[in-house]
Amino acid sequence: REEQVSFLEPLNPASTVKKVIGVVSGKGGVGKSLVTSLMAVGMNGKGYKTAILDADITGPSIPKAFGLSDYGVGMTPNGLMIPATTATGIEVMSANLILDHETDPVIWRGPVIAGAVKQFWQDALWDNVDYMFVDMPPGTGDVPLTVFQSLPVDGIIIVTSPQELVTMIVEKAVNMAKKMNIPILGLVENMSYLICPDCGKQISVFGESRVDEAAKANGLTVLAKIPIDPKIAAAVDGGTVEYLEVNWLNEAVSAAEKA
Ligand code: ADP
Numbered sequence: 001r002e003e004q005v006s007f008l009e010p011l012n013p014a015s016t017v018k019k020v021i022g023v024v025s026g027k028g029g030v031g032k033s034l035v036t037s038l039m040a041v042g043m044n045g046k047g048y049k050t051a052i053l054d055a056d057i058t059g060p061s062i063p064k065a066f067g068l069s070d071y072g073v074g075m076t077p078n079g080l081m082i083p084a085t086t087a088t089g090i091e092v093m094s095a096n097l098i099l100d101h102e103t104d105p106v107i108w109r110g111p112v113i114a115g116a117v118k119q120f121w122q123d124a125l126w127d128n129v130d131y132m133f134v135d136m137p138p139g140t141g142d143v144p145l146t147v148f149q150s151l152p153v154d155g156i157i158i159v160t161s162p163q164e165l166v167t168m169i170v171e172k173a174v175n176m177a178k179k180m181n182i183p184i185l186g187l188v189e190n191m192s193y194l195i196c197p198d199c200g201k202q203i204s205v206f207g208e209s210r211v212d213e214a215a216k217a218n219g220l221t222v223l224a225k226i227p228i229d230p231k232i233a234a235a236v237d238g239g240t241v242e243y244l245e246v247n248w249l250n251e252a253v254s255a256a257e258k259a
Helices: 032-045 110-122 142-150 166-179 211-217 230-238 250-257
Strands: 017-025 050-054 091-094 129-135 155-160 184-189 222-225
Touching: 017 032, 017 166, 032 050, 032 129, 032 155, 032 230, 032 250, 050 110, 110 142, 129 250, 142 166, 155 166, 155 250, 166 184, 166 211, 184 211, 184 250, 211 222, 222 250
Parallel strands: 017 129, 017 155, 050 091, 050 129, 155 184, 184 222
Antiparallel strands: none
């Protein structure tokens, strides 16, 4: 395969984004949006101006997790999109905010998806953002690659689940990051285990996790293991993810802070 060439898109002069952290996964449904949301909540809680660019254009779930589904995107007098703001002040830009109905399917092809992400980056007013978390399109194919090439990503977090071929996914993500010279901050395993509500015992629902092995083989750190927890699903469904009081991602947030 040919070497990838990078075409980083400049920000518009009205915007400032100091650090960009990408959140990636091998496939959809492993909790990439959840991790993106909780990372942003954690960083915002530390007093940094925080934003989320939802680049998962065909499966945009960030607005719903923050209860922003009914919000639209405003416009500045000179035509820049104004991101939605969550209750605690996180700025969000997502395809969901510009669709007429939350349930409208997005059936755009790769280049259009990449184009939409570029517009969210370039044509939105990002007002003095310290940390922007990018919920990447799932996978390690062309679409996430193009998105990576167009944004100046300072570090990436890889989200895996024990149901997957973790070693393969991690290696693919490592190769993608290497190609673009982006440091990997570490791995987050989601749906890692379940705590029995009656006896408190930890149950490995999907069998023994391989994430530690995969991390070691690639010289990476496991930053967090998040359990399967009904309160997570309820918060994401109910739009209250920023009120989940959890500390699973403390180490991951510190790693992002130093990126
Ligand atoms: P992705 O962004 O990788 O497609 P999401 O973050 O949207 O995945 O998660 C998929 C679904 O699984 C969501 O409905 C979410 O509420 C649920 N979910 C994710 N992680 C957990 C967890 N640890 N415990 C319970 N439900 C979870």
